[in-house]
Amino acid sequence: MGFSVRKEDVRRDHENNPWQRKWVCSNQGFRRDNWTNLLNCKKKPRPITRTGCLALLRMNLDRTKNTWVAKDFNPKHNHELASKRELHFLRSNRAIPESIGAQKIDLFWADGISRRDYACFGDIMAFDSTYKKNSCNKPLLIFVGLNHHYRTIVFVVALLYDETEETYTWVLEEFLECMKNKPPPVVVTDGDHAMAKAIQKVFPTSVHRLCAWHLQNNVTINAPHPVFKSKFNELLYQYCTKEDFEDTWNRMVSEFEFEDSRWATTTYNSRRSWTECFLRGHFFGGLRTTQRSESINSYLSHFLMRKLKLRDLVGQVDKAIQSIRHTEREDEFISNHSTPQLPSNILRQYYEQVALILTRNMYKKVEEQITSALAYSLDSTNVSIDFRFYSLTRYEAPQHTMHS
Incomplete structure (x- = not known):
C-alpha cells in the first residue's frame, strides 16, 4: 500500500461504545495557515505533505449482526503513491512495535x-x-x-x-x-x-x-513399565504386518490395563503417523x-x-x-x-563407485553399510505375499543370527 493511513473520526454511543469509524489518507486536508505564517519562528516549517486527498474508508457497526460494514469508500488519491522501494519510509510502516502482546x-x-x-x-x-x-x-x-x-x-x-x-x-x-x-x-x-x-x-x-523421541517420552510418563516400553519400541522401530500390530497393541493394552487410558487411545488413533508398519515404503532419510x-x-x-x-x-x-x-x-x-581412504577387500570396486558419486559425509554412511554386509552370509529366504524373510548368519559366529 503506497500511502499512509490516519484515523480521523470515531463516533460513540451513550455507553461510550464506538459505532462509526473513519480512516483517511495521510495526505487528507491542508495545513492550517496559522502554522505557515508564524512570525519569529525559530524552527523552519516541515515540508508540506497535505494535498487535500479525498481517499477514505468509513465503517458503521451493524448492531443486529454485531459486525462492521463499509458505508463509504473512496479509493482515488490525488497524489503520487509511494513505490515499493519507498514503502518503509511511510509513517504507517516506519517501525514495528517492540511489544506485540496485544497485536x-x-x-x-x-x-x-x-x-x-x-x-x-x-x-x-x-x-x-x-x-x-x-x-x-x-x-x-x-x-x-x-x-x-x-x-x-x-x-x-x-x-x-x-x-x-x-x-x-x-x-x-x-x-x-x-x-x-x-x-x-x-x-x-x-x-x-x-x-x-x-x-x-x-x-x-x-x-x-x-x-519418535516425543513418543518415547510420553510412554515414560504415562506407561513407565519397562516391559511395555520395550514392546512399544518394537512397534515404533521394527516392521510387522498391520494384523500383527493390532494383535500386539491389544495384548499390551489388556495386559497393562490401559483400556480406559486417554493417552493410550490417543496414541493408537495416531498409529499411522508413528508405527513402522504404516510408514514403511516412504523416504525419511534417517529422520525420525x-x-x-x-x-x-x-x-x-x-x-x-x-x-x-x-x-x-x-x-x-x-x-x-x-x-x-x-x-x-x-x-x-x-x-x-x-578422496577417502578406500579399504582393501573384495568389495573395493563398490567403495570406489560410492566415493566417486557421493559426498564425503554420505560416503562414510554408505561405507558403514557395505562393511556391515561383509559380516553376514545369507542362509535362507522365505517369500510371503507381503514381504520377504531373510535369515543371515554372522561370519565365523553361527550362533549369531539376524532376521530381516
Whole structure:
C-alpha cells in the first residue's frame, strides 16, 4: 500500500461504545495557515505533505449482526503513491512495535538460497515451535531439512503470534506460496494437535510422521513399565504386518490395563503417523525425530538473547544461517578436493563407485553399510505375499543370527 493511513473520526454511543469509524489518507486536508505564517519562528516549517486527498474508508457497526460494514469508500488519491522501494519510509510502516502482546503480528523469512535448497532437498522436512528466546516470548518456528552432505539446512524461519491452528495454517500456506506450491512429501513434527490439523489441511498429500523421541517420552510418563516400553519400541522401530500390530497393541493394552487410558487411545488413533508398519515404503532419510530442528534452536542460542528486540531478531537469525551455510561450503570444498581412504577387500570396486558419486559425509554412511554386509552370509529366504524373510548368519559366529 503506497500511502499512509490516519484515523480521523470515531463516533460513540451513550455507553461510550464506538459505532462509526473513519480512516483517511495521510495526505487528507491542508495545513492550517496559522502554522505557515508564524512570525519569529525559530524552527523552519516541515515540508508540506497535505494535498487535500479525498481517499477514505468509513465503517458503521451493524448492531443486529454485531459486525462492521463499509458505508463509504473512496479509493482515488490525488497524489503520487509511494513505490515499493519507498514503502518503509511511510509513517504507517516506519517501525514495528517492540511489544506485540496485544497485536497479532507474524513474521515469515526465507531467501533465494532457502528456496533453492528446498527445490533440491525438500523430500523431507521437520519443524517444531518450542523455541521462544526473544523479548516477545513468541514461538519461533524453524523448517529444516537435510542436504547432500547430511547436514541440516534451513528452509524457513517464522515468528508466530501464537500456536493456534489458524496461525499454523497461515504459515504453512505462506510456505507453499514461497516454495511454488510444492508440498513436502514427508513432514516430521512433535505431535502438536493444532499443528497436525493445519498440516492435514494445507499438506493433505504429505506423510506426517510424529517425533519418535516425543513418543518415547510420553510412554515414560504415562506407561513407565519397562516391559511395555520395550514392546512399544518394537512397534515404533521394527516392521510387522498391520494384523500383527493390532494383535500386539491389544495384548499390551489388556495386559497393562490401559483400556480406559486417554493417552493410550490417543496414541493408537495416531498409529499411522508413528508405527513402522504404516510408514514403511516412504523416504525419511534417517529422520525420525525433530532433533534436527531442536539442534538448530540450540545453535541459534549462540546468536539470540532473551532481551533481543524484534527489529534485531531477523538480522541475528540471518547471521546464524550464514554460519550454517559456511559449514556447507566447507563440506563442498572437502568433497571436491579430497578422496577417502578406500579399504582393501573384495568389495573395493563398490567403495570406489560410492566415493566417486557421493559426498564425503554420505560416503562414510554408505561405507558403514557395505562393511556391515561383509559380516553376514545369507542362509535362507522365505517369500510371503507381503514381504520377504531373510535369515543371515554372522561370519565365523553361527550362533549369531539376524532376521530381516
